[in-house]
Amino acid sequence: MSIPRPKPERFRLRRTMMFMNAQKPGLIKDAYIYGADSIMLDLEDAVAENQKDSARFSLYHALKEIDYGNTEVIVRINGLDTPHWKEDIRVCVAGGCDGIRIAKTESAHDVQVVDEAVTEAEKEFGVEVGRTLLMAALESPKGVLNAVEICQASPRLFGVALSGGDYRKCMQVKVIPGGIEMLFARGFMLNAARAAGIQCFDTVFTNLNDDEGFRAEVKQNVEMGFDGKSLINPKQIQIVHEMLAPTQKEIAEAEKIVRAFREHASEGVGVFTLDNGKMIDIAFVPGAERVIKLAKASGIYEGDL
């Protein structure tokens, strides 16, 4: 029995990407009901060294037999400095996951090595070459500083994510409310991702009892321009979706921009002013369209665009 998953979409909505231990059957069988945009089945840190073999069998059958619906299924593979990553890639591709998260990415070369192994596996298992997407996790100062080349390393790459635990350890800092210790990494990675036209995801927030701290961090993520966030617990999903949802005022404005632009464009006019005096040209359109897409995903859009 196998669930034929649709071809993965490189630039889909990924507000919430939740980690789940690929080794725990109780977790992965229900993974899709929580409503995260993406789940990340973990073969890396969540799996003990002596269970790396076992996790792959669980992963393979979960990928083949559990219907994840619209939830994107990403697999985090073991680092390139381990003996496990090559077989991890074979099982990911054979099982038909949507994408692979590369742990501890430090250079464009790391991404290319994985890209080549994925291509080889796609040919071996009769999967369309190019189907399997990639994302790179930056977990060290070297990875962050090489973000520019990493973000441009492969046409399979849909985004980069920061991994705060290892990064903070390297930088000899602890978690600070307000995130001053992560300011450079977040800002630099965002710039690198945008320059390459790919998505950018923030690190996990690990203190599950600190609701206020979590909300403050998500608010900052939104303000800085992240596409989404890695999560470790289902209770964080709804909070992120709510905080990323546009307001009714923002939706109305976005609708106005998209409609007005379409009307003016058909009359051959590229720049015009809205009734509130705001100048609009084509640069505003992608942002407005993104607002409407977010509103639809959040279930609060009632218009007809």
Added chain:
Amino acid sequence: MELKAVGTAGTLESSDVMITLEPRDSGGIDLTLESSVLNQYGRQIKAEVLASLERLGVKNAKVIVNDHGALDCTIKARVECAFYRGCGCDMDGRFDWGGVIR
């Protein structure tokens, strides 16, 4: 690929199953099943384990299955893992995903 030693995989956690395979020279498959859902699913669990063993080419073995409500996909995964552990050779780069593992 041949079962050479005892191979065990899985846990006693809920939704999981622990499988132990012990090689023997003859006598076919001797399966002992304990399950929290024995009455409803005993037959199905047994069939799933036997089908996996057949795919893997195991003809003679003592098999102990301790189930706590595992789905079919978990049962298969644990049988396969126990088998390859019992074979004891490095299979990286050679696992037959979609072939005998399916």
